[in-house]
Amino acid sequence: MAHEVTDPAPAAVSGHDAPAARRAIARRAARRSGAPGGRRSDAWRKRLEIALFVAPALALIALFVAWPVASAVRFSVYRWKGFGPLEDFVGFDNYVSVLTDDVFQGAVGHNFIIVFGSILLQLPLGLGIALLLNRDMWGRGLLRTIIFVPYVLAEVIAGVVWFQLLQPQYGMVDAIMSGIGLDPPAQGWLGTPDHALWVVLLVLTWKYLGLAVILFLAGLQGVPEELYESAQLDGASWWQVQRSITIPLLGPTIRTWCFLSMIGSLQLFDMVWILTGGGPANATTTMATFLVNQGTDRQNYGIAGAASVILFVISFAMAVAYQFFILRRDTMTERRTRKAAA
Amino acid sequence: MTRSRTKGYGGGNPLVYLIALIVVALTVGPVLYGALGGFRTNAQLAADPTGLPDPWVLDNYTGVLTNEAFWRYALNSTVIAVITTGVTVIFGVMAAYPLARYEFRGREALFMVFVLGLLFPAAVAIIPLFILITRDLSMANTWWGVALPQAAFALPMTVVILRPFLMALPKEIEEAAMIDGSSRIGVFWRILLPLCVPGLITVGVLAFIGSWNAYLLPLLLLQGEMRTLPLGVADYSTEYSADTAGVLAFTTIAMIPALVLFLALQKRIVSGLQGAVKG
Incomplete structure (x- = not known):
């Protein structure tokens, strides 16, 4: 995008001796503000400007992000039902009861199934579709648009449509299955504890596959065309080219996408709330639905606070671990290639 | 020399188009089901969940659009x-x-x-x-x-x-x-x-x-x-x-x-x- 904006560089200083021109400008600027004490008041003025520019954003983040997060930590060590002062200090009791709660343990397990399930399903599918769409074929632009549509829809809207599709017996999915002689579960796909989480995973795959495809396609555009041409001249098959050139070169894109997908799966709320509400029999509860349920319906603010902190710690630990073990490879290879180039 | 945009291995063969078609059907199917379902009555939806609107009814959509x-x-x-x-x-x-x-x-x-x-x-x-x-x-x-x-x-x-x-x-x-x-x-x-x-x-x-x-x-x-x-x-x-058609619209x-x-x-x-x- 940067190339769109570099053009209007003023003619006065562009050209071969830009540094000299810049020095001259600096001299003139210094002279202009050269009044006694001007330097110090300039420094103060600069500080004031910085503060004025950054303050609104920082204030908003402090009030609506930092303060609530700090409050969650504070609530987590009290037993508090939302009225009266915070005085019933219970130490780590809330953490103990959250961590020993079967429903929360289940929720953590569900989050991890969604984290790994999403990546295992969407990575091969997304790669396959991106490689397919990277060919010169009729209607390619339209295809790219269509595949991205589910991603743009609100999770709630997609969820309501899928809820209708998955209605037991009268829903389209069950009708099609009965039509080809299969037997859908009597309680419906979302009503059967053994199936519900997997169905949620499939709906999420439908919703988010488009993002993977679009990002992979963008990564593919960075693969230099000459590579394909020379590989073709050497007689490599399409599949060989993909496996030994395209996919390795997509590595950084894939790793970053995995990271985004993982963080999203850990925070999963909307789709579950619409499709199952966490049921049946807590078969699809996630950490986020657990803490919202504790905080709103039951007003167990201490428990909700402890669950929030645990959710954050898990997300943070996963993010750091991912950064350390996987994304680090990208910066290391970058450094290595830079050294090789030097 | 004219350079084609074909990235070397270009062109679609029938199999590629078939896969693309399946992907498109699965992607837009649910959205289309919602849009078409809105043109049906609940009786139609119950009688045949997979059918097309017959006859097409506008009531569900006008109902939503006139809903304050x-x-x-x-x-x-x-x-x-x-x-x-x-x-x-x-x-x-x-x-x-x-x-x-x-x-x-x-x-x-x-x-x-x-x-x-x-x-x-x-x-x-x-x-x-x-x-x-x-x-x-x-x-x-x-x-x-x-x-x-x-x-x-x-x-x-x-x-x-x-x-x-x-x-x-x-x-x-x-x-x-x-x-x-x-x-x-x-x-x-x-x-x-x-x-x-x-x-x-x-x-x-x-x-x-x-x-x-x-x-x-x-x-x-x-x-x-x-x-x-x-x-x-x-x-x-x-x-x-109970009003599936209304919900879809x-x-x-x-x-x-x-x-x-x-x-x-x-x-x-x-x-x-x-x-x-x-x-």
């Missing part, structure tokens, strides 16, 4: 999204400007504050946020009460995207303008801001769609008349669960604004997401 509540939800969604976008873009570019164009001690540390902000998902803060807005600020059930926190959560990403954008503008711009006697703020306002309009549109669209689709925060903060479209759709589908119409916005600004959205991934 629908327009009320749409208005709330629009106002909240516009406030969120405005606050995010204005505060975001203001914060990104000194972080990109001023030299000062602690600049990278200040930028890290915004990067750290990326790590806090809304779900972690949601319950205290609910208490803060309903009790301490008395802003429950107001447009601003939803828009301001949404902007706060969108700001870190906005600053992270805009800073490299502003950094890429040549230094000479400011220097030349300052010889002419402009102040730094004047330079920002009259020269840099117009130059980074493409970046502002990208972050603006991301903020708008994020707000338009948001569910968790509005769910906790808005009731009755103040609900947004996602809340309206979800509540309608539980309140009138309501949902389909609620999809349209996001789809239109996406089709109109597709390039910006995609480049914004890609920028976020690269950055």
